[in-house]
Amino acid sequence: MLAATLRGMIAHKLRLVLTTASIALGVAFLAGTLVLTDTMGLAFEQLFGKVSAGTDAVVRTQAAYTASEGTSTSRPPIAASVLGDVAKVDGVRAVEGSVSGYALLTDNEGRAVVADGGAPTVGYNMPADVALRGDVDLLSGEAPNGPAEVAIDATSAEENGIALGSTIKVLFQGPPEEFTVVGTVGFGGEKDLGGTTSAYFNTETAQRVLGSPGLFDTIGVGAEDGVSQAELADRLAAVVPADAEAVTGAAVSQENSDAISEDLKFVRVLFLVFAGIALFVGSFIIWNTFTMIVTQRSREIALLRAVGATRRQVLRSLLLEALLLGAAASAVGIGLGLLVAKGLQLLMDVVGISLPSTSLQLEPRTIIVSMLVGTLVTVIAAIVPARRATKVLPVEALRESTPGAERPSKRRAIIGLAILVAGVAGMLANLYGDAPLSVFGIGLLAMMIGVIVALPLAVRPLSSLIGAPITLRGMPGELATQNAMRNPRRTSSTAAALMIGLTLVVSMSVFASSMRASFGDVLSDRLSADLYLTGPSTQSPGFSPSVIDAVAAVPGVDKVSASGFGMARFDDRDAPFTAVDPATAEEMMKLHTSEGSVRDLGENGIMVARSAATSHGWQLGDTVTAAFAASGEHQLRIVGIYDKGWIREDYIISLAQRTAFAGPQLLLMGLVDVAPGAELATVQAAVANALADHPDALVLDHAGYEKQGIGFLDTMLTFVTVMLLLAVLIALLGIVNTLALSVFERTRELGLLRAVGMTRGQVRAMVRWESVVIALIGAVSGAALGIVIGLALSRAMQVFGINTLTVPAAQLALYVALAAVAGVLAAVGPARSAANVDVLRAVVTD
Amino acid sequence: MTLTTGIPRVTTAVAARTVGVSKLYGMGDAAVTALDDVSVDMLEGQFTAVMGPSGSGKSTLLHMLAGLDRPTSGDVYVGPTEITTLKDTALTLLRRDRIGFIFQSFNLLPTMTAAENIVLPMRIAGRRPDAAWVDSIVETVGLKDRLSHRPAELSGGQQQRVAAARALASRPQIVFADEPTGALDSKSGTELLTFLRTAVTELGQTVVMVTHEPTAASYADRVIFLADGHIVNEMHAATADEILDHMKFLGS
Ligand SMILES: Nc1ncnc2c1ncn2[C@@H]1O[C@H](COP(=O)(O)OP(=O)(O)OP(=O)(O)O)[C@@H](O)[C@H]1O
């Protein structure tokens, strides 16, 4: 039986290649995703490992709380006086405090040195003890020593032509200062730390410009030979102050790497979702292929059955075929996966999401998972058609038959419609009732499944509709339309693959366009600014407060309203807050304060959003407990309740409070009001001029700010679309596959058509139009479904500020047109083989 | 019994002819000579039957004349046109516009109704069928009440009559039929043959038909006998018994 199976597979090479390709592509995506996230994880770990390599123990204050997301846990600083106590402990070889913070380098012309993709710009103190530096080593020059010396990462130096000995300005949260570049730094062979820019100062200077004199972030300890990390930490624990702790260097590394995994989890899940989609789409093709294989072989199978093969044997043979195919294709897919990982890396670079990287990591886990998933999906997709095959009665199969029209089953249609209706009901219950978001999600999924199940029902009407203009192109068009609808189940599962891809792409673009429109609306409705101050890139952490003073002094500027952002724990729940300037916020940000006033924030006030107040049952005058990592708990009195508009956070405090609670921080943006009578363009130019000394900030007009604000959205959208296009590509392979098999099935028919006078060109046109009809069924239904889902999704995200629903009609029309073109391309091969069918094949009876 | 010498009547125009046509299949030792230097004229307005033992080259001859296949050597004319040198498209158009076919089976497109199948060649050409003419043919083959049926809903005999109607609907110069009654019972066969005979007698159609059955051949004006790729004889206006006798004579 195995030999027969193998021979059968090899006999249909094209089918084999196409089916293998569709499985392999799905698996490639899965494997690529795993490879890429493993690689990124390792790269991050290497980076952090490099920095903490030489440290055996760390003394630090206990965190007020551990922030739920990743690396952002911040602690109060530790007093420098602890250093002396630690140094006395037995087994300690070296002790040094460490300080790090925001430091933006500028080049010799004073322009900001911005890292790719907005990676952080960080300053550190350079430990005097070489071992405590870890893998940070000087590549040229020497370590910073004096108060006006800096060593910078080699990449920043090379790419910006900053020579040793030259003087550059470095911007901090406090006032900027000038430094002489005395050295360049590398990190265990790399010229930068995962794309970030680094500035190293001597410890005293670092404390002054990055932190506060007399305080350190943490204290690093090196052990004498023969003292283990655990021993050292134990001994240190005895001497550190009550609010501090001593942990091993290994523990700190582990914390870092855990935090990284946590950060990467989102990326990993995102990629796995795409891989799942690709495999799901691929399984339609496998399903289709096996269905057609079985139809074509029904005679052969019936013959086998007639001569005594049991149902089991036939089933086993077909499943064996699926197993072999699945395993082989999965192996190919894993190979392709390495390419996919490389491609994704490139793609992320291109769209501006820059992540550290190392050589590609192919873990055994990746191989096992990919092989299992690919093979299983194939076998499962083959089970139903294979079971159907074994039910073929010998008489049925031996009857002279050409595949004719087939009606979609009523039962299937009813089931599909029922699932669809239930799904829509679930979505509506969330949107207009008070069902939770999870009901919306399940409803959405149900809706898609319902459409897929019921799609055969729509094939006829859709084909007639789409075929109407094609039919005008004469006989080939008419036959194409008929061929597309003669087997609704096959057409629908071929089109469904494309439909899924398009649904996702379209719903993303509808969602994005609604988001964009909402952003534009909120800018004009809820802000009253003439000019906007922002950081140099969308992902920059912000700019120094000194920028505000510089801009306020520009003639023609009436008011500047600064704002910042932060994380704290309010009533035991982590939440972001906005920090504003109480004097100008109400007017410039149109807070829509319904009770109280932002001017009353004072030292211990807080504003809460109406929605948060309602859900917590808060009233004006109530107290909210807010915990800040740097300063612990504060009791804040509610002085105002506002409606969310431009400000999406639940809490507002003043900038002065933020400095008091969380230490000096950067500003995120400034809104500039131009004095009446002053000309906007002139003032903008004057502000830009004033910012020449402040390369960490930009001035933008309304259009410019709108563009920057949605820039990141566009980046994400491009990324997601490119990923989903892979699913579309697989779907197109499915069309090629279906057409190729249909052409093979219809050999006699094609011969007949050629005999009675259809030219090769007409035959090609016929196959091409059929392909276009199938592609358009998928594209049109996908676009329709995508619009519905995109709008529903936007509506569901209303709480996040999406208030305007729009449909990007031109873009959608383009997608549909592209699908039609893709249909034409998919038909090239099958059309050629159809045109080359031997005319006599129709005449000769077997 | 009217044994003639096979000299064509000079008064009648030639609808199709082969001149020294040979067809070889395969190469070297395995080569089969399906037709060996065959020259034959098919006269306009005549019903010609081609007979001969299985494997004698009947179908091959028909395929050559109908432009479905190309000879290894020799020339084939349809009307005045020499077709062996025609390019594929020109040959296809010639089949579409000037030739009608009835095959033994699988004559019809399963997705189309009888009516649609009948006008298929004209629709392929993008021409409007002559409605009166098509009606008269449909009337003659007796398919009026079956026009909206698909092939799967028609009997074998009805299917062959639809095929015959299609072959004649475009007013071809010549109609070729390869064992059109092969899969039919005698009643259906008789209906089809009567129809072809009527087409020749009343409409002046030219028909060339391959058949095994003396009864079928007796509907023809002329019967050509093939054996081993050669034309061995021909008869005119023969009865079924005469043909059967001649076949026995050839067989012995
Ligand atoms: N495609 C082909 N390849 C090889 N040999 C062929 C091919 N077609 C026909 N032949 C051979 O050519 C010869 C003539 O075949 P043809 O089909 O013309 O016979 P026929 O008279 O129509 O027979 P039948 O009455 O059985 O239909 C036979 O020996 C046949 O085996």
Ligand SMILES: [Mg+2]
């Ligand atoms: Mg034959």
